[in-house]
Amino acid sequence: MTRHVRLGVNIDHVATVRNARGGAHPDPARAAEQALAAGADGITAHLREDRRHITDADIDILSALCRRANRPLNLEMAVTDEMLAIALRHKPHAACLVPERREEVTTEGGLAVAGFEPRIQPVVKALADAGVRVSLFIEPSEEQVTAAAAVGAQVVEFHTGRYCHLSGADRAIEFKRLQAAATQAHALGLEVHAGHGLDYATAATILDIPEIVELNIGHFLIGEAVFTGLDAAIRRMRAAMDAALSVQGA
Numbered sequence: 001m002t003r004h005v006r007l008g009v010n011i012d013h014v015a016t017v018r019n020a021r022g023g024a025h026p027d028p029a030r031a032a033e034q035a036l037a038a039g040a041d042g043i044t045a046h047l048r049e050d051r052r053h054i055t056d057a058d059i060d061i062l063s064a065l066c067r068r069a070n071r072p073l074n075l076e077m078a079v080t081d082e083m084l085a086i087a088l089r090h091k092p093h094a095a096c097l098v099p100e101r102r103e104e105v106t107t108e109g110g111l112a113v114a115g116f117e118p119r120i121q122p123v124v125k126a127l128a129d130a131g132v133r134v135s136l137f138i139e140p141s142e143e144q145v146t147a148a149a150a151v152g153a154q155v156v157e158f159h160t161g162r163y164c165h166l167s168g169a170d171r172a173i174e175f176k177r178l179q180a181a182a183t184q185a186h187a188l189g190l191e192v193h194a195g196h197g198l199d200y201a202t203a204a205t206i207l208d209i210p211e212i213v214e215l216n217i218g219h220f221l222i223g224e225a226v227f228t229g230l231d232a233a234i235r236r237m238r239a240a241m242d243a244a245l246s247v248q249g250a
């Protein structure tokens with residue numbers, strides 16, 4: 001049987017464009033509705049501490065929208081008391097704990113879990129106790145995977161930014177790192193997701209890692225939507241993923 005890998009569509013950068021003018025257009029909720037209609041399995045949104053794209057009001061609307069559509073909302077959040085309170089108020093299907101630096105242009109690396117277990121473990125527990133599935137957005141390293149399992153996470157999402165930026169032999173080395181980390185995570189009982197910087201080509205090749213069950217993709221799809229429309233971009237991404245998976249299943 002052909003393996004299915006879920007596609008979570010991250011709509012953050014619809015809000016980036018909206019916020020450039022401070023108005024209401026384009027609306028991330030409309031993008032989320034269209035993404036679900038185009039075949040997205042769920043919606044991902046990152047409420048940054050500086051609210052540079054998604055806002056609190058967006059999360060209110062996206063929570064209600066996903067609940068109505070009976071599709072998962074994956075709330076990306078920093079490990080702060082403020083974000084924990086927001087997540088506990090909304091109780092999304094999943095919360096993905098990510099690192100954040102105000103000066104960064106985008107999420108530059110994975111969350112440091114190793115060495116910070118006393119800070120992260122209670123946040124994981126509070127979310128899990130509230131019925132929220134907890135994912136940790138980490139680098140594909142043995143140390144971070146071990147720490148993710150130790151703090152009680154159910155899921156790890158590997159940061160694929162390096163993989164996407166590298167090429168040739170360097171990309172092959174990063175792929176091996178991702179593969180080894182995925183094998184380790186799976187053996188420890190963690191569900192394996194991947195995301196950041198993926199496009200049609202890299203979303204297909206990363207699926208050579210058999211433990212991956214979900215990809216979260218945003219920036220590339222929103223960029224492509226400018227040229228082809230969001231619906232077509234998501235359908236093409238789904239087709240690229242399915243084509244890669246069907247080759248493996250053959």
Ligand SMILES: CC(=O)[C@@H](O)[C@H](O)COP(=O)(O)O
Nearest residue numbers: 012046076098105106107196
């Ligand atoms: C954690 C992550 O990778 C996503 O949240 C995504 O990259 C969009 O947010 P930023 O571009 O603001 O990091």
Ligand SMILES: NCC(=O)COP(=O)(O)O
Nearest residue numbers: 010195196197216218219
């Ligand atoms: N967690 C990764 C994500 O949600 C999407 O990242 P990107 O495709 O916007 O780089």
